[in-house]
Amino acid sequence: MDFSEPSEATQIKRALDDFIEQEVEPLESEHPEFLGEDYQRHIVDDDHYQVPEYRDVVETVRQRSVEAGFYGMDMPEEVGGGGVELLTSAIVTEHLSNRPPGFHSAIMGGAGGPTPILLACTDEQREEYLDPLMDGEITTCFALTEPDHGSDPHYMDATAEKDGDEWVINGEKYWITNGPYADFAMTFARTSGEKGDYGGITCFLVDSDQYEVEKVHRTMGLTPGGQAQLRFDDVRVGEDKVLGEVDDGFGTAMSWIGGGRIKIAASAVGTAQHLLDMAVDYARDRETFGKPIGHRQGVSFQIADLATEIEQVRWLYRYAAWKIQNDERARKEESMAKLRGAELANEAADVAMQVYGGAGFMKDTPIEREYRSARVLRIFEGTDEIQRRTIARELI
Known part of the structure; x- marks a missing residue:
């Protein structure tokens, strides 16, 4: 077993830090209104x-x-991509x-950026959609979820009926x-x-x-x-707008969703580490009754537990990514990583706020925003319940 970080990941991280310092942070300084309390x-x-004005900043970072x-x-x-493997990514x-929180979320693509599902494009579709998407000239969205069918898309109400050489689409998509x-x-x-069929x-x-x-x-x-x-x-x-095979769109989507879940777990670990570091610094400096609050078990034990959970999820998502890279089945590990990652982000925000006390409840620290942002991780890309169902199916 090799637990060392891939050298490519180390190099990219260093280059990203330089990029953020030179290209992103000046934009953040110029537009504090988009990052501040209001x-x-x-x-x-x-x-x-x-x-x-906000869209322009995001597009600048993208370009x-x-x-x-x-x-x-x-x-x-x-x-036109970098060919970076999943573990490194x-x-x-x-x-x-x-x-x-900042403008760095648009660097690797973020919302609307390139997605592996578009590798199913034909040559003509690639020229019209994927190539300009890779060049940052256009953006996209993934329109799957519906008002009554979030975690159960097999029962979707949207339909597409053939009429001559065309498909006629009717339906609504939510939370896109x-x-x-x-x-x-x-x-x-x-x-x-x-409705309910996997295919079709x-x-x-x-x-x-x-x-x-x-x-x-x-x-x-x-x-x-x-x-x-x-x-x-x-x-x-027209027929030229069908991505992949007719009746197999869900299979095409599921072929890359595991990597998306691993990315959520990885992002949760990064956010949790940032919140932990904030909590540790505050626990060192904040004094009550004559000594730093970090010297009190009520605070230090929360920090110790959070640090332990971060390490657990960090190695879980990396193991899942490693298995996928090596063409091994990792459905169980993907779901485990996403499940624990979502829970971790919520726990980290809660612990950081508790350590900061009233100060963490204020909008002049990022903790209250992270507290609100973390909750959705337990819902999108498969709810906690969906992940547990997947894990149980893989076991049983």
């Missing part, structure tokens, strides 16, 4: 869309990241998350990240079979001028204006 007021307008070679670096080299994700701003949506709809679902590439952004959602903790409800009313697309 960031929610400044990021969106009265209709809850992100304001042009600079493309030029520096970080954007989409875990996509294969043959499509996950370690880099952890490193990027080990810092306060980057939905308000995407140039095209990877849209899933039932094309055959009955197809993915279509649908341009944004063909569907309606019906509502921009207001969410807890996430960057304001990032999620939307999309409506598809008799949207007509």
Whole structure:
């Protein structure tokens, strides 16, 4: 067994630190209104869309990241990516998350960036969608979830019926990240079979001028204006807009979802480490009744438990990534890492806030924002309950 960090991960982390210092931090200094205590007021307008000034900053980071070679670096080299393996990419994700909220989330792609599902593109689709996506010229969104079918997409209501040489799509999609701003949506709809069937679902590439952004959602903790409800009313697309095989869209999506879950666990570890470091520093400096609070078991034991949990999840997600890289089945480990990672992020925010006390409850520290942001990790990319079901199935 080799527990050393891949040398490529170490090099990328060092290069990212330089990039953030030179390219991202100056933008953060120029736009404190988007990161300060009142960031929610400044990021969106009265209709809850992100304001042009904020979008410009995000796009600036995106373009600079493309030029520096970080954007989409875990996509294969043959499509313009860096060909970085999953373990290295996950370690880099952890490193990027080990810092306060900022504009760095757009560096590796983030919401709307390149995704492995688009490797199923034909040559023509690659030229129209994947190539400009890799170049940072356009963004996308993953339109799978529906109002009544979140963790159970096999029962989706969206349909696509064949009419001559075209498919006619009808349905609604909910909680779609980057939905308000995407140039095209990877849209899933039932094309055959009955509700509940694993097969019979197809993915279509649908341009944004063909569907309606019906509502921009207001969410807890996430960057304001990032999620939307999309409506598809008799949207007509040709055969050339089918991604992968007809009736096998869900299989295409599931082929990469494990890596996404590992990235969530890695991000949770990075965030938790940042919160732990904050708590440790505060426990050293904050004095009550004549000595630092870190000398008191009520505080120090919480910190010790959190540090232990961080190490557990860190090595769990890395083991899962290693198994995938080595073409081993890792469905159980993926779900374990995502489950424990989501719980870890919530626990870290809670411990940090408890150590800080009233100071942690204030908006002038990032703790209260991280506390709100962490909760969604137990829901998206498969709820805690879905992960436990997957783990149990793998065992039984």
